[in-house]
Amino acid sequence: METKKRWISMYVENQIGVLAKVSGLLSGKNYNLDTLTVGETEDSTVSRMTIGLTMDDVTFEQVIKQLNRCVEVIKVVDFTDVPIHKRELLFIKVSSCHEKDKEEIFRIAQTFDLKIIDYDKNTVLIQCIKTEQGVNEMIALFRRSFVNRIEVVRGGSVAIEAISVSER
Amino acid sequence: MIKGTELLVKALKEEGVDILFGYPGGQAIDIFDALYGEKEIEVILPRHEQALIHAADGYARSTGKVGVCLVTSGPGATNLVTGIATANYDSVPLVCITGQVPLGLMGNDAFQEVDIVGIVRNICKYAVTVRKREDLGRIIREAFYIARTGRPGPVLIDLPKDIQQELGSEEYPKEVSIRGYKPNEGVHVGQIKKAVNTLKKAKKPLFLLGGGVNISGANEKMLQLAEKTGIPVITTIMGKGAIPSRHPLYLGNIGIHGSYAANHAVSECDVLFSIGTRFNDRITGKISEFASKARIIHIDVDSASISKNIVVDIPIVADAKLAIEKVLEYVIPPKIAPWVEQVQAWKEQYPITMDRYPGLTPEKVIRYINEHYDSPIVATDVGQNQLWTTQYLELESNRQLLTSGGLGTMGYGLPAALGAQLGNPHRQVFAVSGDGGMQMNIQELATAVALELPLTLIVFNNGYLGNVRQWQQLFFDRRYSSTCLTYRRSCQRNCLDKDKCCPPYTPDFVKLAESYDAYGMRVTQEEDIPRAFAYAGEHRKAPTLLEFIIDREANVSPMVPGGKALDQMILDC
Numbered sequence: 021m022e023t024k025k026r027w028i029s030m031y032v033e034n035q036i037g038v039l040a041k042v043s044g045l046l047s048g049k050n051y052n053l054d055t056l057t058v059g060e061t062e063d064s065t066v067s068r069m070t071i072g073l074t075m076d077d078v079t080f081e082q083v084i085k086q087l088n089r090c091v092e093v094i095k096v097v098d099f100t101d102v103p104i105h106k107r108e109l110l111f112i113k114v115s116s117c118h119e120k121d122k123e124e125i126f127r128i129a130q131t132f133d134l135k136i137i138d139y140d141k142n143t144v145l146i147q148c149i150k151t152e153q154g155v156n157e158m159i160a161l162f163r164r165s166f167v168n169r170i171e172v173v174r175g176g177s178v179a180i181e182a183i184s185v186s187e188r
Numbered sequence: 189m190i191k192g193t194e195l196l197v198k199a200l201k202e203e204g205v206d207i208l209f210g211y212p213g214g215q216a217i218d219i220f221d222a223l224y225g226e227k228e229i230e231v232i233l234p235r236h237e238q239a240l241i242h243a244a245d246g247y248a249r250s251t252g253k254v255g256v257c258l259v260t261s262g263p264g265a266t267n268l269v270t271g272i273a274t275a276n277y278d279s280v281p282l283v284c285i286t287g288q289v290p291l292g293l294m295g296n297d298a299f300q301e302v303d304i305v306g307i308v309r310n311i312c313k314y315a316v317t318v319r320k321r322e323d324l325g326r327i328i329r330e331a332f333y334i335a336r337t338g339r340p341g342p343v344l345i346d347l348p349k350d351i352q353q354e355l356g357s358e359e360y361p362k363e364v365s366i367r368g369y370k371p372n373e374g375v376h377v378g379q380i381k382k383a384v385n386t387l388k389k390a391k392k393p394l395f396l397l398g399g400g401v402n403i404s405g406a407n408e409k410m411l412q413l414a415e416k417t418g419i420p421v422i423t424t425i426m427g428k429g430a431i432p433s434r435h436p437l438y439l440g441n442i443g444i445h446g447s448y449a450a451n452h453a454v455s456e457c458d459v460l461f462s463i464g465t466r467f468n469d470r471i472t473g474k475i476s477e478f479a480s481k482a483r484i485i486h487i488d489v490d491s492a493s494i495s496k497n498i499v500v501d502i503p504i505v506a507d508a509k510l511a512i513e514k515v516l517e518y519v520i521p522p523k524i525a526p527w528v529e530q531v532q533a534w535k536e537q538y539p540i541t542m543d544r545y546p547g548l549t550p551e552k553v554i555r556y557i558n559e560h561y562d563s564p565i566v567a568t569d570v571g572q573n574q575l576w577t578t579q580y581l582e583l584e585s586n587r588q589l590l591t592s593g594g595l596g597t598m599g600y601g602l603p604a605a606l607g608a609q610l611g612n613p614h615r616q617v618f619a620v621s622g623d624g625g626m627q628m629n630i631q632e633l634a635t636a637v638a639l640e641l642p643l644t645l646i647v648f649n650n651g652y653l654g655n656v657r658q659w660q661q662l663f664f665d666r667r668y669s670s671t672c673l674t675y676r677r678s679c680q681r682n683c684l685d686k687d688k689c690c691p692p693y694t695p696d697f698v699k700l701a702e703s704y705d706a707y708g709m710r711v712t713q714e715e716d717i718p719r720a721f722a723y724a725g726e727h728r729k730a731p732t733l734l735e736f737i738i739d740r741e742a743n744v745s746p747m748v749p750g751g752k753a754l755d756q757m758i759l760d761c
Contacts, residue, residue: 045310
């Protein structure tokens, strides 16, 4: 069956062990998880998780049901085909930079709306906030241009329902 | 202000707990102290925590009440793990309370500390550590509610010692509201009508009933529905008893050791009306050929069980009893006389029997029970003993057959029977085991003796781990790897000489029973079956172990080999 990328936004109890419960459930059932982010919401007793998975329809339906079954899970929302804002934070550190490299990095930053947040003589730290796809493309670009000189940390996506925007 | 332990005891009473299965230890000692001299709650002391939880499970399955376990931290808690998974698979309501080291020591690798909540998280319905004394009442209330509602299951409360001792409110909440847990309490009438319409047009309809029918107590309504529609009924092992097994419409169990009629009916039917089953691989056989000609209706209280293994045409998420009542309201009996005639012919033509084995067989022993006892409770172990029992045992209703159907836990039978006898003091209770499983929790003979229980333990002794041996015979060229229980180191390697030079069996079950101050009898001939049961019947204040020496290589037939479709069964293996 055809697999595709899915997104789940989930309200859970803000308690010890809930993240372990959710990640353990997914791994125990042999469901592959791409990303998972979690943080407290405006209500301190509730956390919200954004989960990205790649799977077929039948498996995905099972995942939703299994998650809904957890006592600690308050609500599961399928974000796959609804208007949402979704962003991921990416840091790229480029080392052993010559002046020319730096110029190139600053040009890239300007073109792709990235932010240089720190640097010294040889190293530049770039901050990027884009969709998962956008982050993938930036990493690919830097990997090509600065072979074996980049260090990447990415945060996983967070997502929220759109208000009047329908573009994803 | 009262201590946490006092609130716990108060809560247990409010929940109607009159029997508790407990094994003390350092981090549970305060709770046991609070229970000391308590008149309304009898504390049962099994001899091992694994048996303890199976006993609570047998008590719960046979009474429909929540079984309660109380053990200490560390090994006390980890010994519950198999029993929690067993109960979880078969939807048995349990509340397990584990002592825990004080909050301040948690995470320090203290003596007898384990993260039991972390260990059982994936094998129970809910597990929680109490971190504040003020939460204790609410957590206990929620635990009982979660365990018994929806699809029932085991819940674990981990209770640190300082919370046990801390003074706090004596209030036990009456109401419960959990925002992440709202069991389905209604029935979607639109879906019921769809199902009824599908059924009306069917030429070859079939009811497939699972454990959910028995758990929800829908038996009477289900019988009405079957009789009103005249539709034949098959069950899973967990569903056996959903309608009386002697009923003419009943065709037997489905599955890899199901009856010919049941397996062929499911392969041929055009509407499969299934209720309270998970479509586990033991019943479906080759999944792509399962009920391949049928539209499938599926009622289950657990939405995650629907379309998990088998894609369903008409899903209905509801409690079995409520849904069956609704179906009864709307159902129009289909015209299916030729189909009923067909399945009845299969049933008559291919009964399950062990006739090819001369003399003493498990079939004859189970049939003796059928003929001489009125609605007994029978707990089985796992393996051939379980398969024979579930094939031949006649059931009137639910809560009569206790068996580890999902997890397949050896060592379940004896302790489960013990728990069932405690919950049903006036009923005849049997434990049916093999010689392998009987030794997995044999220590519970001591508990049964101490509690003066008139249990009858039936051991089918073939000197093998028979179910695995059967597979080895059929599919591994009789290479009996690690399945012979008469083996001694001095035996020749790769022995196939099953009769001639075998050392005597250990233990001697009769002497072993006697050493526990129980009664024991060995039976080697068919003629002695009545005498053996009469002997057991003489002992109303102590358990009796009846050891039946059976053909060493008797097999469970029929059988669907792994990966085959249900109608490709070997009738005689």
